Amino acid sequence: MNEAEFIEISDFMNLLADRSKVITLEGFNSNLTLKVKDDGSPVTDYDINSEKTLREIISAKFPNHNIIAEEMGFTSNNSDYTWIIDPIDGTRSYVIGRPLWGTLISLAFKGEPIIGMADFPALDERWIGYKNKCLLNNAAFKKNYKSITSISEATVGSTGPHLFSEIGKQKYETLIKKAKYHVWSGDCHNYCLVIKGGLDLVVEEGLSSYDILPLIPILKSKDIIVTDWKSKKINLKNDLFSKYSVVVARDKNIHDTAINYMN
Missing domain, CATH: 3.40.190.80 (D-Maltodextrin-Binding Protein; domain 2)
Structure with a gap:
């Protein structure tokens, strides 16, 4: 992926996150109808509606790409490119009003994730990573760490x-x-x-x-x-x-x- 392709894909990921954010924030801190899946994990209509929306947008722009996501499984188009989606990671936090849930989106090439996004709508915090680029709310993230080695x-x-x-x-x-x-x-x-x-x-x-x-x-x-x-x-x-x-x-x-x- 070159710089122009990175800009195109990151802009597209921002679009996906923006669309998902509208859906998920509508349900956050509301009276949710909670269902329990076969594996015991919770799911809401907002998980499902967000994933449906993301799948539709991705399929419209990249109809030949694969998609794997939490609620609706794997859609294979025999592509080297696969979109990986969790519409609401941390549904337990989501349903109790704790703001640490996020929407996770990645594009993988031949199984290796090459660009990733973690969006936290309730925190207004959005991360994108690609090679040596780390963006927080679309600005380069820089941090000096205390050296901890033990x-x-x-x-x-x-x-x-x-x-x-x-x-x-x-x-x-x-x-x-x-x-x-x-x-x-x-x-x-x-x-x-x-x-x-x-x-x-x-x-x-x-x-x-x-x-x-x-x-x-x-x-x-x-x-x-x-x-x-x-x-x-x-x-x-x-x-x-x-x-x-x-x-x-x-x-x-x-x-x-x-x-x-x-x-």
Whole structure:
């Protein structure tokens, strides 16, 4: 992707996020009708309506591209390009009025996410990442971090214990006993807190492709380390509905320490 293509795709992503934002903010802090999916996770009409709208806009502009999203699954056009969408990541936060939910959008080429967006409508915060470009509300994001290289100095976060397997939870609990501070909750916003400097490490298990892949280009644009628990690169898997275990850290020593504890 060259600079002109980046501008075209990022402008298109902003359009997608703007359209989704109108839909999702209408339902936020309202009397929601909540449904529970087969996997036990909640869904609202606003999740579904947002995804329908995004799919329609993408299909109109890029009719040959694939789409994978949380509510309606995979649409294959045998393309090397795949749009990955989570209309409301953090629906539990959304339904209780906590503003940390976000809309995640990514374009992947041959399984590798090349540009990603995380939009937080209730926070008026929008991130885009591509190569070494990290944009917050369409302006370059720059941050000087305090040098933290030890797990004993680190603040660690994860969405919740319900996402971990029993073995994974035991390993994670051992890890966080070594940390300076630990927080539950935060959903996809936790990853942006690693960029901002509020968190030093995020560890999660049981994620779907649309939960993590859109965030990867944003994180990598600030040289943040993103791997699975085996320290391997994360791409879209051939089994599109596989689950992902993730370690995200600014510092390599902290990342490697987490890998050791989670294996």
